[in-house]
Structure formats: structure tokens, C-alpha cells
Amino acid sequence: MPLPVRTGGTRRRFLLALSALAASPLLRAAELLRFDGLYKSNTVLGLQFAERTLALKGETVRLRGYMAPPLKPESNFFVLTREPVAICPFCSSDAEWPVDIVVIYASKTVIPTSFSERIEVEGKLEVGSYTDPVTGFVSQLRIRDAVFHRIT
Amino acid sequence: MRPTLIAAAVLALSVSLPAAAQTIYPLNRAEILAGSRFDLKVEFPGLVDAAKVRLTLNGKDYTSVLGQRAEMIPDETGKGESNLILRDVSLNKAGQYVVEATDGSNTQKVTWNVYATPAKARAKNVILFIGDGFSIGHRTAARILSKGIEDGKYKSKLAMDDMDAMALLTTQGTDSIITDSANAASAYTTGHKTCVNALGVYCSRAKGSLEHPKVETLTEIAKRQGLAVGVVTNSEIEDATPASMVAHTRKRSDYNDIVKMFHDSRIDVMMGGGSPNFLPKSTPGSKRSDEDNYIEKFQSSGYAFATTKAEMNAAASNAKTTRLLGLYNTGNIDGALDLKFLKKGSVSKFPEQPDVVEEMNAAIKILSRNKKGFVLMVESSRIDKYSHSMDAERAIYDTIMLDNAVRAAKDWSKANGNDTLIMVTADHSHGVNVVGTVDDEQPGDEMRNKIGLYEAAGFPNYPAPDADGYPDKVDVSKRLRLVFANTPDFYETYRPYMDGENVPAVKNADGAIVANEKYKSVPGAIFVTGNLPNKGSRAANQGVHTGDDVILTATGPGADKVRGQMENSDLFRVIADALALGKPAAAKK
Secondary structure, three states, X not given: OOOOOXXXXXXXXXXXXXXXXXXXXXXXXXXXXXXXXXXXXXXXXXXXXXXXXXXXXXXXEEEEEEEOOOOOOOOOEEEEEOOOOOOOOOOOOOOOOOOOOEEEXXXXXXXXXXXXXXXXXXXXXXXXXXXXXXXXXXXXXXXXXXXXXEOO | OHHHHHHHHHHHHHXXXXXXXXXXXXXOOOEEXXXXXXXXXXXXXXXXXXXXXXXXXXXXXXHHHHOOOOEEEOOOOOOOOXXXXXXXXXXXXXEEEEEEEEOOOOEEEEEEEEEXXXXXXXXXXXXXXXXXXXXXXXXXXXXXXXXXXXXXXXXXXXXXXXXXXXXXXXXXXXXXXXXXXXXXXXXXXXXXOOOOOOEOEOOOOOOOOOOXXXXXXXXXHHHHOOOEEEEEEEEEOOOHHHHOOOOOEOOOOOHHHHHHHHHHHOXXXXXXXXXXXXXXXXXXOOXXXXXXXXXXXXXXXXXXXXXXXXXXXXXXXXXXXXXXXXXXXXXXXXXXXXXXXXXXXXXXXXXOOOOHHHXXXXXXXXXXXXXXXXXXXXXXXXXXXHXXXXXXXXXXXXXXXXXXXXXXXXXXXXXXXOOEEEEEEEOOEEOEEEEEEEEOOOOOOOHHHXXXXXXXXXXXXXXXXXXXXXXXXXXXXXXXXXXXXOOOOEEEOOOOOOOOOOOOEEEOOOOOEEEOHHHOOOOOOEEXXXXXXXXXXXXXXXXXXXXXXXXXXXXXXXXXXXXXXXXXXXXXXXXXXXXXXXXXXXXXX
């Protein structure tokens, strides 16, 4: 809908511009997703994305979880898990990833935090199967151009 | 003294061999079942002239003995090393075979013992129980909780104690005194020793994990004789112990390949967790890297498919079911304490999981439809997993579950001809010990000073066990104190983990393993400095396997071969003898 710009002073135009900005996704706080809500169902035959997850495809979202020990150093890639992962699953043959992990592609090289501290990640949600070209890691959900911080 | 001189001469000979003599697989002193198939590989220390290479068995050229020509792999490693390989050979005639390989200048020889088995089977069926990581401490703890003590004696016996024969099994492998579940189980299912992480192969210098020299699995051999074969577990079905029934890989983590090997093996019954490696990559939750749908593949190969206990029982009750794939969890099936009492772990997500006893009963129902008999591996896998996570109560409850399965199998055998060889063992040990009790009623706040030792330990006050041998409460005021000898840094709480499995230690940002702060605030918890590596590639964030021997008990036809101290690989021969598996291999696949 075109903005109802009428002739008037600059002040009015400035206010209109402000309200337009406020309505844009850039200024709105990104939606906080929960690991519990990412999938509608989790069965032996696979996961089903929740409607909200599908609806937020391509949008900026936030998600809280734990950084798993990175698969390789000097990378912008890491795995976010619901609970702390005690082990690097690629380093120990006994370990396996939980099924509901989310892969994070950070906007710059990741400096690992403590793996037992909860972090919040914010970035663009990507939905659907994808194989990381470097590690071969297959993921169903990713957050790209991500930034993250520790939750205190 | 002559024997000493001979020993010294042998020693001198072995140390004077060139450091880089060729390696021959199967290794020296291999015990090979007559008629079983294996790959013969010779690795030369450098590039060799194929024209000068000679390979003989008992002095005869290999082609006349093995009936096929070797393939030379000129430079497998890229380091300038030649190899010779023969795939799928077999030796039908029992006896000693001296295998000699020369490249014209270096010669190496190994001796194999090829053994036959009686012509007629003594047992119709074999059920092999493996308590993963199941050690003497677990056994004693399970006996205390599920049987109880009166007047200084146990009120009754564990089913797995009440057996005809017993032996100590040694568990070391070709690379180490400490084994993992892969090479340990592989020794049981192939009769050959191998190295950590390997299944159904010798650990050669091949690069690809699937290219190492193979030895045949119990499934392949028994299926060829017309027996039905099954494996049930509460781990992921791709995990090392169940995988040992079918797999040939240097790397137990090759889950996707292992699913294919299960399918190719035509094993009749397989049940456990680990469904994601059966789902095509595009299905959310899949862990495959391709679009193969193994659930569909199994179904189109004639398998019934179950995802819940009810579906499993329905399939087993249908007289037409002869093949079943059961997958009841995306990860491991929950252990007995969570499944039956605490409802933690993934029980809320997967409320319809069967336990190991129920899986086994269904498997026997299906496999026993084969008139020629069956071989079944039954694994209680989480004794090990909960010992890694230092969760004593969960490990003990899964030991009781193992015993319940043994009792059910013995009862079934008794009612069905008494011609089933039943064996119960572990694949390796953990450092677990019963040291006494913890009594909350003792004065003071320091939990450590509430530990009762010697006569102060007395007896724990768990409620009387239910019909399945489980006390329905673990957080009693006077508890068993089962400790773990080898640990990372952790917080000792002296209590059962009522909210879910223990996670003793985690990695910090510097990559060091540190105690999990989650337990710091538990009343009375104390920090315990670990005694395992905490930095670098050897760092351990949990309890680890130990090299102590494990116990094997056996009953039924063929159990008399179980005695004294045995190599773990000897267990395979007990099965082969009981089922008379040493028959010449028919035409090759």
C-alpha cells in the first residue's frame, strides 16, 4: 500500500518515514524460535517441520542453544544443539548427533565459546536438506549470516 | 636350560627380522574355520617386481591351493608400496598352513590353523547375549538389587550365573591391550582378532575403510547353512556390537554403509534404534548422504517393519512373518530405568519402545519358524553407555534387564527341545566396583562421610524387587555405592540422576575436558579431579573401557567347550562347533 503522503512540512514526511522503517523487518526484533517448536513431530520415520518454521523460511530469526565443538578449526561453521554436546561426534566413534541440530554459518570465523554456555544465534533461517560442501555434513535447518552472543 | 635357550633363540629371531618385512593377512596364528571365506593380503615394504613375487601355502603355489589368481595393487598408499590381494578365498581342509610370501629378497611367513567342526550339529540354535561393557561390578550390583541377601547368602541366583560352564575371556586386540566394542564383537562374530574401530576386517594399510582384507561373519556363514539369523539391541542398530553380525569396515562409524551391509546380508531379524540412517537424505531427520530409502528397500525385500512394541508383537504373532526390521528410536532405545520407572531420556518422544527382553521374545518367535535353527545375538548395550557416562543406577538396571532376557531364553529353550546353546558375556570391561553404601541418615552434610565401608556398608534399603527383578525406587536413603575407577574431572553427587542420564564432563572453549558445572550445586557434591587425559586428542570426557577380562557363562549343547581362560575369538569356535558350521563353502557368491 502506497504511503499516504500528502503535501505538508518536512516534519510530517520524517515521521512517515520513521513509521515505515518501524514496520520493516529490519527494525522489528527477530522472532525467537525454540528448539521444541522447530518440528511438528519427531518420529522414527523422520521429522516434520512446524508450520511456523516453514513460514519463517528466509526470515531473520533467533535461536538459543549450545555450540557443539567445531568440526574443523578456523571456520564459520558450527552446530547448534538443544543440550550441550559433551563430545565432538566426529572425533569419537561412539557419538552421534541429536536429530534436531541446527547448522550455523556465522558471518565471520567463529571463536568458540565455552561449550557448556548457552548462546543466542541470530541470522537468516534456511529450511530443507543441504550438504555442507567442505565437511559433507547434512543438515535440515541452517541459520546463515549469523551472529551470536552468550546469554548471561 | 634348553627351553630358555629356545625361547631366547625365538626372541632373537623375531627381533632380527627386517623392520619392514611384508605383512600377511590373516595374521600369524589366525584360527580359520574350514570353508569360511576370507581375503588374503600381502603388504610389501616397498615397490616390488610382480614377476619375482611368490606366495605359497605349505610350499605349494597359492593358485593350486586357493584356485584363483591374486591381484597386485601396485601402490595403494602412494608411498611406493606394493600389495597383493586375493578376495573371498577359503580352505576346506583342516590343518596347519604355513603361508610364505617373498618379493625375491625379503621373505615372511605366517602359520594359520584351519579347523573343521563335527559333521553333525550338537545345538539347533545359538543365542549369544552381550552385555556391552558388562563387568563384575555390574553383575554383583545387579544381583544385590534384584535378588537380595539373607543370612549372608543371595536369596536366589541370576539366570546368567546359573549356567553349566564359565570361562574368563581376554579382550585385547591386534593393536592394543584395550579394546572397543567393534573389534571385541568382531572377534565373537568372525573368530579373528582385529583392531579398535574395525568390524569383520583385518586392519591393513588400505586407505578406504571398506577396502581392508575381510573375514566372514557369523551371519554369512550361518545363512549359507540355512540357519535363520537375528540381532536385537537397545543401541542404534548400526552401533558396533550389532553391526559386527554383518559388517566389514575399518571404521565402525560408517553407519550408512553398515545399513547397506545389513540389507545385503539378508539377516532375518534386526531390531534396535537408529532410524535416521535408513531415511533418504531429503527426509528431515535423515542422517544419510544419499537418497536411498532403506526402510522401503527392506520392505520390498520381504521384511515386516515395526516402529513400536505393538507393531513388533503383531508382526511376530503373524505366522507368516519370517523377516522383521524393527526401529524404535531415532537414537538409542531408552534403558530400563527410564523406560519402566523414571520416564526420562526420550521416553516421552518414543513412549512405545520395547525393551531388550520383549525384542528378544519377538525375535525368537520369528526365527524359530526356520526348521533348521537360528543364531541370535541379544545385546544390552547401555550397560556400557551408562558406564561411560558414570551413571551407576542406569547401568545396573540394564544389567538386570540383560538377566531377564537370559532367563526368558533359558525358559524358552527348556520348553522347546533343550537344544539351544546359550552364552552370556561382555565385549569388554569398565572400571566399576561395588565399594559399599551411601547412607543419607548419617550425621553431617558431607556426603563423602556418609559412605559405609566394610561392616558399616551393611545392606542397601531398596524396596523388594518387582516380578522382573527391578526395585521400583532407586533414590532410597541407603544406596549401593558403585564407583568408576577411571574418570575425567567431575562433580560427585553420591546420588542417582533422577532427571536424566549423567553428563560428567564437557569440553571448554580451549578444548580441555572439564567437570560439568551442572552438578556443582547438588547438595553435598564435591569436585573430583579426574585421572584420565583431559587435553589433546586423547582427552576423555567420560569413563573409559578397561582391559580386565570378562566372564562368559554358557549352558546347553556345546557349553562344555567353555572353560578356563579363553581368547574372545575362541567364542566364535564354540558357536561354529555347536552348529557344525565348518562345512565347505559352496560356489562363490
